[in-house]
Amino acid sequence: MTRDVVRPRRRGGASASGFLRLVAHADPVALVGITLSITLSVVLDLTGAASGVESLLAGLMGITISLLVDSLARAERRFHLRMLLDGPPWLAHTATEVAASMREATEQHAGTRVAVEAQRRYEQFRLEAEQFAQGRIIRRGDEDEDLLGATRACVHRLDALTNVMPRASGELSWWRSEIGRRYWEANVEALRRGVRVTRVFVYATLTEELSDLVGRQRAAGARVGLLPFGAVGTHLLVNLTLWDSSSCWEARMTAHGEIGENQFSVNRADVERLTRVFDACASMATFEDPTPTP
Structure with a gap:
């Protein structure tokens, strides 16, 4: 009985594979x-x-x-x-x-x-x-850690622009939401630390609810101004917050007027752009109720 001699198979395929690699x-x-x-x-x-x-x-x-x-x-x-x-x-x-x-x-x-x-x-x-x-953090509209965190870390100055326009969710629904309440609590804490808070509300209709909100924020120590819709160009109608002139937050809105995306930035160009927007609106806003003439 003889055994078949098993010859090793030539690995030409492996060589070709190695060459190709x-x-x-x-x-x-x-x-x-x-x-x-x-x-x-x-x-x-x-x-x-x-x-x-x-x-x-x-x-x-x-x-x-x-x-x-x-x-x-x-x-x-x-x-x-x-x-x-x-x-x-x-x-x-x-x-x-x-x-x-x-x-x-x-x-x-x-x-x-x-x-x-x-x-x-x-x-x-x-x-x-x-x-x-580029110095930016972009999050979903329901994520508020940057807005709250920067407000709690603010030292000297907080400037904000809020657009209050008729929409499907209601004009002041954001301020009544959990995020809005926590944000205002952070504002109050900042005021107690000595931070100067300046906020401008751009409105289409000065409702009783808006007047009450403005009154409560003024009573807490914030400098609050009112700006009627149409007083400035629509390109300035941005929801924004600026902290100590070094960082900023901007809301990207959906078609229903709700926040779809949050952008926090320390990019110098972003901070300067939003500062110009806020200054333009603040210069046209009314910060105190007019005093009746005797």
């Missing part, structure tokens, strides 16, 4: 340089412009230079990556983990909803990171 990760400049070097060597040999040895040496020299350029490019990228991660410790510790997890999600689960969702969320994170770099 090498090509995929090589620098484009290096690939072009290697291709031109090989082409030059073949042309010199076929045309007889150089001997076989000289043609080979010319090709090897070109390939060597191309690989050297590729090595320098890789080193530059590694140096740039190290510089990017040379920041807060938590960034260096988590950036590689995030990149590895995203790569595994897209490679191990390619073609599934997991890979699609991973790419979508990573793109969303990238957009949010760009806003952070």
Whole structure:
């Protein structure tokens, strides 16, 4: 009885795969340089412009230079990556983990909803990171931590502009909501600390409810002004808050007149823009009820 000799199978597929992986990760400049070097060597040999040895040496020299350029490019990228991660410790510790997890999600689960969702969320994170770099935090309309937190941290001055317009949810519904009540409580605490609070209400109709709200805020120590709708351009009708001339909050409104998005910013351009809006409205507002003429 004889045994069949089992010969190891040649792994030509693995070699081809390794070559493709090498090509995929090589620098484009290096690939072009290697291709031109090989082409030059073949042309010199076929045309007889150089001997076989000289043609080979010319090709090897070109390939060597191309690989050297590729090595320098890789080193530059590694140096740039190290510089990017040379920041807060938590960034260096988590950036590689995030990149590895995203790569595994897209490679191990390619073609599934997991890979699609991973790419979508990573793109969303990238957009949010760009806003952070600009000094902005953007949240949903029902998230109030920035508005409350900045009011509680305010030291000297708080300026605000509130538009009170007829809408499906009611003119003063926001002030009656949980967020509105907590925001006013933070205003009262700021007034007790000595913060100067100035607020302008832009209104379409001076209702009894609005007059009562203005009276209560004035009684608490806030400087409150009234500005009738139409006194300023519509581009100035913005719901905003400014703290110590260093940070600001702006509400992005929905079609129903409700806050759909909150934007908190320490960006100097944002603060200056909203300061101009507030100053323009405050200059036209009435801050005290007119005194009757005797």
